[in-house]
Amino acid sequence: xxxxxxxxxxxxRLIDWVNEMATMTTPDQVVWCDGSEEERKRLTEYAVxxxxxxxxxxxxxxxxxxxxxxxxxxxxxxxxTFICTPTxxxxxxxxxxxxxxxxxxxLRGLFAGSMKGRTLYVVPYVMGPLNSExxxxxxxxxxxxxxxxxxxxxxxxGKPALDMLADSETFNRGLHCTGDLNxxxxxxxxxxxxxxxxxxxxxxxxxxLLGKKCLALRIGSYLxxxxxxxxxxxxxxxxxxxxxxxxxxxxxxxxxxxxxxxxMMIPPKRFDGWKVYTVGDDIAWLRVGEDGRLWAVNxxxxxFGVAPGTNWxxxxxxxxxxxxxxxxxxxxxxxxxxxxxxxxxxEVPDELTDWKGNPWKKGSTEKAAHPNSRFTAPASxxxxxxxxxxxxxxxxxxxIIFGGxxxxxxxxxxxxxxxxHGVYLGATMASExxxxxxxxxxxxxxxxxxxxxxxxxNMADYFSHWLAMQKRIPYPPKIFMVNWFRKDKAGxxxxxxxxxxxxxxxxxxxxxxxxxxxxxxLFGWVPKQGHIDLSGLDIDPAKVxxxxxxxxxxxxxxLLSQRQFFEQFGDRxxxxxxxxxxxxxxxxxx
Ligand code: GTP
Ligand code: SPV
Ligand code: MN
Numbered sequence: 001x002x003x004x005x006x007x008x009x010x011x012x013r014l015i016d017w018v019n020e021m022a023t024m025t026t027p028d029q030v031v032w033c034d035g036s037e038e039e040r041k042r043l044t045e046y047a048v049x050x051x052x053x054x055x056x057x058x059x060x061x062x063x064x065x066x067x068x069x070x071x072x073x074x075x076x077x078x079x080x081t082f083i084c085t086p087t088x089x090x091x092x093x094x095x096x097x098x099x100x101x102x103x104x105x106x107l108r109g110l111f112a113g114s115m116k117g118r119t120l121y122v123v124p125y126v127m128g129p130l131n132s133e134x135x136x137x138x139x140x141x142x143x144x145x146x147x148x149x150x151x152x153x154x155x156x157x158g159k160p161a162l163d164m165l166a167d168s169e170t171f172n173r174g175l176h177c178t179g180d181l182n183x184x185x186x187x188x189x190x191x192x193x194x195x196x197x198x199x200x201x202x203x204x205x206x207x208x209l210l211g212k213k214c215l216a217l218r219i220g221s222y223l224x225x226x227x228x229x230x231x232x233x234x235x236x237x238x239x240x241x242x243x244x245x246x247x248x249x250x251x252x253x254x255x256x257x258x259x260x261x262x263x264m265m266i267p268p269k270r271f272d273g274w275k276v277y278t279v280g281d282d283i284a285w286l287r288v289g290e291d292g293r294l295w296a297v298n299x300x301x302x303x304f305g306v307a308p309g310t311n312w313x314x315x316x317x318x319x320x321x322x323x324x325x326x327x328x329x330x331x332x333x334x335x336x337x338x339x340x341x342x343x344x345x346x347e348v349p350d351e352l353t354d355w356k357g358n359p360w361k362k363g364s365t366e367k368a369a370h371p372n373s374r375f376t377a378p379a380s381x382x383x384x385x386x387x388x389x390x391x392x393x394x395x396x397x398x399x400i401i402f403g404g405x406x407x408x409x410x411x412x413x414x415x416x417x418x419x420x421h422g423v424y425l426g427a428t429m430a431s432e433x434x435x436x437x438x439x440x441x442x443x444x445x446x447x448x449x450x451x452x453x454x455x456x457x458n459m460a461d462y463f464s465h466w467l468a469m470q471k472r473i474p475y476p477p478k479i480f481m482v483n484w485f486r487k488d489k490a491g492x493x494x495x496x497x498x499x500x501x502x503x504x505x506x507x508x509x510x511x512x513x514x515x516x517x518x519x520x521x522l523f524g525w526v527p528k529q530g531h532i533d534l535s536g537l538d539i540d541p542a543k544v545x546x547x548x549x550x551x552x553x554x555x556x557x558x559l560l561s562q563r564q565f566f567e568q569f570g571d572r573x574x575x576x577x578x579x580x581x582x583x584x585x586x587x588x589x590x
Contacts, residue, residue, distance in 0.1 A: 006032040006122075009162040013169045014139060018122055021141050021175055024108065027115035032122045033148055035158015040149065047145045056328070057337040063325035066333060067146055069204050070181045071356055074330060075372045076206040076213070076255075076437045078453050081188040083218065085457070092458030093568045103189045103198070110185055110200045114177045118143040123151050124161035127216050127299035132392035134229075134287060134297060136220070137165045138172035140210045147176060147208050150327060153302040153376050155211045172196065172219060174210035178203045190214060192222035192456050205304060205329075205374065216283045216299045218456035224285070225457060225465045228472060233450040234284035235263035236296045238386050238395060239509055242273030247509045250284045250296050250477075251401035252426065252450040255436030256372070258403070258484055258497070260305040264317035264384060267502040270536040274502065277386035278317070278379075279395055281305065289393060292474030297394035300379070306436070307331050307373040309343040314498045317384050318375075326377040330355040332368035341369035371435035398512040402449060403482040404431030409554040410483040412495055412547045413504045413532075414524035415511055419470040422479025424580040425524070427463050428562045432485075446565045460569035467574055478512045481524065486547050494547035496539060503533050521550055522587045552588055559585045 009015070009032075022030050033039060044065065047053040053065035083091035084103040091097040098106075121142050128135025139161075140151060151157050165171055172195050179185060179201040186201030197214045199207060206213040220231030234250040241247070253259050263281040267274040280298025289295040303321065307328065310318050322328075332340045333353040340352055354360040355370040379385055388395050402425055404410065416422030426449040433443045437453065446452065448459060455462050470476060482504060484497045507527050510516035518525035526548065534544065562581055566573050 008032050008034055008159055009165070011162070011165060011167050014165070014171065017173060018139075018141065022120055025111050025115035025120060025143075025177060026113045027118050027120035027143065030120045030122065033124065033158055035152060035160065039158070040152055043145050043148055047149065050145075052146055053149075053327070056333070056339060060336070060338050061323060061326070065327050066331065066339070067327055067329045068355065068357055069330055072183055073181050073202050073204045074370050074438075075204065075435060076453065077183070077186060077188065077202065078437050078439070080183070080186045081453070082190065083456055084189050084191045085193065089572075090457055092455075092460060092572075094452060094459045095455065098189065100191055100193070103187075103191070107187060107189060107198045107200055110179065110187070111175065111177055111198070114179055114200070115143045119145075121145070121148045123148055123157060124165065125151055125155035125157045125211050126161045126164055127155060127211050128285065128297055129390045129392050130156050130160050130164060132297070134285065134392070135164075135299070136172065136215065136223075137161055137170070138174055138211055138215050140174040140176060142176040142208070144176065144178050144203050144208065146203060150209050150304070150376050151211060153327070153378050154209055154304060155301050170195075172210075172215050174215065175199070176208055176210060177201075178208075188214065190218045190456060192219055195219060209304070212283070212300065212304065213454055216285070217451070217454035220285065220299075220456070221451070221454065221462065222456035225461065229288075230286040230466070230469065232284045232286060233282065233454055234296075235259040235281050236279035236284050236298055236395065236397075237263045237265070238277040238279060238388070239505060240275040240277065246277070247398050247512065248279070248296065248395040249399045249401060249505070249508065250286065250397050251403065253403045254405065254431040254434070254447045254450040255453070256306050256434035257405045257431060257450070260303060260318060261315050261498055262501060264315055264321075264382065265502060266316060266499050268499050268536060270533065271502055271506070275384070276502070277384050278382055279386045279389055285394075286397065287394070288472050289396065291396075293396045294473050294477055295394040296397050298389060302376060302378050303382075304374050304376050307339075307341040307375055308369055308371055310341070311343055311345045313345065314343070317382060320383050321381040322375040322377045324381060326375050326381075328373070328375050330370035330373040332360060341373055342367055342371075397477045399480060399508050400477045401480045401482055401508065402426045402429050403484065404429045404447065404450075405434070405485040406430065406432065406444070406483050407485060407487040409551065409558050410481070410486065411526065411550055412483060412486070412544075413507065414481045414521065414526055415508075415518060416479040416481070416524055419476055419479065420467060420576055421524070421580055423463065423466045424577050425479065425481045426466070427577055428565070428581070429481075458569075458572060460572035460574065463577060464574045467576055480508050480511075488543070488546060494543045496537070500537060503537070507532055522552070523550065523555065523584055556585075556588055559588070
């Protein structure tokens with residue numbers, strides 16, 4: 001083991017920074033990660049010996065392990081996540097803000113001596129394809145072997161990142177310490193101007209895997225605004241039609257609102273000859289290509305997917321993806337050491353071990369798996385992985401979809417009249433909160449472009465940036481809005497969702513290519529009667545009518561409440577969006 005010296009890099013600024021962080025955190029040893037298979041095996045064995053990972057049934061799940069996080073550390077913590085820009089206005093009213101000096105001082109106090117008795121791992125990683133000029137390099141310093149193993153799946157990690165960095169000083173400086181997991185001493189701080197992230201006191205997902213939400217979205221969106229591109233909370237998929245043409249689509253749905261499922265969708269029987277390929281399931285970096293189209297790259301290399309609800313019916317590709325070399329966090333375990341979660345296939349087992357490690361019996365009112373339990377799985381396991389995931393320029397996007405989880409109001413699908421109206425649809429998105437973040441669930445809140453928790457700068461400026469992108473994109477994608485989650489009066493989903501979302505996607509693709517008509521509604525273009533192909537679907541047509549219905553009274557409330565959301569941004573709010581809101585309001589009868 002290394003004591004801080006490394007043969008992996010000669011980058012003096014990197015070495016100096018690592019030494020500086022080690023001096024502050026005083027670990028017993030410093031280990032530079034090379035990303036090799038040998039290293040993965042060694043760290044996995046170590047994690048097993050310390051009880052950080054538990055091997056699962058190796059016949060059923062080769063190379064798979066279980067991790068149980070602290071029961072108070074199971075999701076992102078939005079109230080403890082800070083954007084530390086020089087002024088509060090730069091962070092904007094929807095972000096928590098702390099002055100950089102104050103944040104560094106406070107966190108230095110926490111980090112000082114925090115790795116005593118522990119190992120400091122240096123994790124070099126690349127977000128985006130190796131050797132793409134658009135990819136970003138990060139170094140995450142962490143004392144968590146679980147973080148190292150997850151980063152090994154989620155990113156291009158180790159020596160290739162250091163080789164790509166060479167002697168450049170342009171890398172994200174990420175510092176993470178598990179601490180004592182006391183939520184009172186938990187801070188996820190971003191310093192966009194310094195390209196730095198300091199995260200203390202959580203070992204979970206988006207709080208601790210710094211390449212994901214912290215770098216690829218919060219710092220990424222800040223860089224995107226400066227450099228003229230977009231970092232978005234979007235899946236990317238390619239749809240191949242029977243003629244062999246592939247159309248790429250990017251879609252922003254809030255956390256736990258269906259991105260992974262949509263990105264891995266298997267079209268229903270009726271769509272014989274159609275195939276959906278996954279490019280990414282969570283994050284898209286969008287840039288204007290030389291050809292004037294918008295191109296999308298998935299900066300990640302794996303999936304950190306929601307376990308509950310995943311089964312052979314709803315998402316067979318995900319089930320295949322997580323069969324091997326995956327880490328499961330906070331799922332339940334069966335008698336034969338397999339995994340289980342609410343919404344798993346088959347009968348509910350009589351007895352399980354729940355996500356906290358306690359015995360669980362069928363019929364218990366407690367959930368066996370945590371609602372935000374997750375699998376970390378390599379993208380290369382996905383049988384429908386797009387062959388373009390490593391393309392430096394990404395894939396060309398024909399349609400952008402915004403969608404929230406709304407039991408009322410929002411119809412199944414709608415197309416924007418134009419780019420600005422599409423930005424308005426994204427900016428006014430709302431969704432019921434989920435278990436992906438701590439706090440109340442099922443509460444409708446505005447979550448513009450599914451980026452409320454992830455914008456690294458003032459959301460009003462982010463809207464302006466989206467509006468300004470129009471001038472930069474000669475051949476822009478068409479913009480749509482969907483809602484898979486509308487419910488009937490009995491509280492049942494009106495639309496079957498999952499694979500059947502292909503029926504809606506087909507209309508979107510046809511619209512993007514201009515090969516099908518639409519009809520104007522008060523608030524956007526909607527499918528004409530019969531244009532959503534329902535053949536082979538056993539559904540009461542009245543349900544589809546209800547799912548697509550526009551209720552004027554509900555929309556009036558919706559439009560009025562959007563105003564309050566806009567107003568908090570004051571003068572920074574682009575006038576265009578408020579004018580569109582007023583125009584739509586004026587279309588409503590008295
Ligand atoms: P993050 O990883 O948190 O960003 O989430 P995500 O957007 O990738 O969400 P995911 O696809 O994992 O879905 C979250 C939950 O929504 C799961 O429990 C799914 O079973 C459920 N879900 C996904 N798609 C649909 C759908 O079309 N209809 C319904 N009713 N539920 C869905
Ligand atoms: C989300 O919450 O949107 C996720 C999971 O994708 S996490 O990595 O924890 O952010
Ligand atoms: Mn996400």
